[in-house]
Amino acid sequence: MRRTLLCLTPVLLLAAQPGFAATESEGLAQVKAFTLEHNAALVANAQKMQGSAEAYAALIAAHGGDYKAAWEAEGPKLAEAVTAMRDQWLAASNEYETIEGIVAGIPSTAKYDLILDAGNPGTEEEDVAEYDLTLPDGTVLKRPGSLFHSITEPLLWGTDKEHVKLDADLNGDGQIGPGELLFDANLALGAAQGMVEWSKALETDMAAWEPNRDDAFTAVVTMTPTVGDYFGEWKESQFLGGEGEAFIARSRLIDVLGIMGGCQRMYNQAISPVVSTDDAALDGSITKGFDELIALVTETRDREAKGDKFTAEEADALGSEAQDIAERIVAQVLQAAAKHGVEIKG
Missing domain, CATH: 1.20.120 (Four Helix Bundle (Hemerythrin (Met), subunit A))
Structure with missing residues (x-):
């Protein structure tokens, strides 16, 4: 299959084929337990991604926000941070997609699907993700769209051209291929922080859900x-x-x-x-x-x-x-x- 971007794609670890419960109450409890299990893994991977974003942002900040200077001085460390963020994004996304069919369908948790994964930015008329994102430098993004697919995925893989800061040979093969780049550290860190915040909020409301x-x-x-x-x-x-x-x-x-x-x-x-x-x-x-x-x-x-x-x-x-x-x-x-x-x- 032709790929047009650098793609670090592990196999989605789908849960085992769901069995049948003996009773309705038992089954409802199983659904809740399953969702909370994967929600906890979502939070854990989002936290790892935030840690990698913090390391990435610190390297850029150490060079006064000069991406070219940072790359020349700390290229391997920056490449490692980018790779880590992409891997952690994929892991977090895997966990969310596994429970999205449940989360997005339950009225009390459906809003989190728009915020995390499926919502449109405020420029659209329908299915808008109702939240604002505050970045580390104090910038507030009003209704920016879903954290996974409107912000972080285009940012990390470079289809968000506005926030590409430098083309960079991440894999060290002497060439700059598709998706090899440095992106805006401020947005990356702010979005990662948002993912942690909202995945934790989902976890709180899912724990409170009475099946x-x-x-x-x-x-x-x-x-x-x-x-x-x-x-x-x-x-x-x-x-x-x-x-x-x-x-x-x-x-x-x-x-x-x-x-x-x-x-x-x-x-x-x-x-x-x-x-x-x-x-x-x-x-x-x-x-x-x-x-x-x-x-x-x-x-x-x-x-x-x-x-x-x-x-x-x-x-x-x-x-x-x-x-x-x-x-x-x-x-x-x-x-x-x-x-x-x-x-x-x-």
């Missing part, structure tokens, strides 16, 4: 049909020859596996025990639908990883197929919700 049937059904109904949008982002990304600034550190399909895996987990553990009590056929059909959806995304990602090149038309077709499965799942989950007096929120 319930309405939230479980709402999460699945809300997040499962977003799969088509993710395929659209994949189509527009640089992995398929697009020019998007985000979704360039790794394939968007990896994120889709995490998000849809979270939806599947919520169904298997928290909802299936409800549906199966009086309609085993409906439960089996929904379960099969999720298996088909995950299999489609997995197969597509495996093909991509092996080097298959997809056209925009193929991406559209795969996205439409995934969307059809998702909509069938949602229709059946809504049918079950009606039978059990569930209130879909939002």
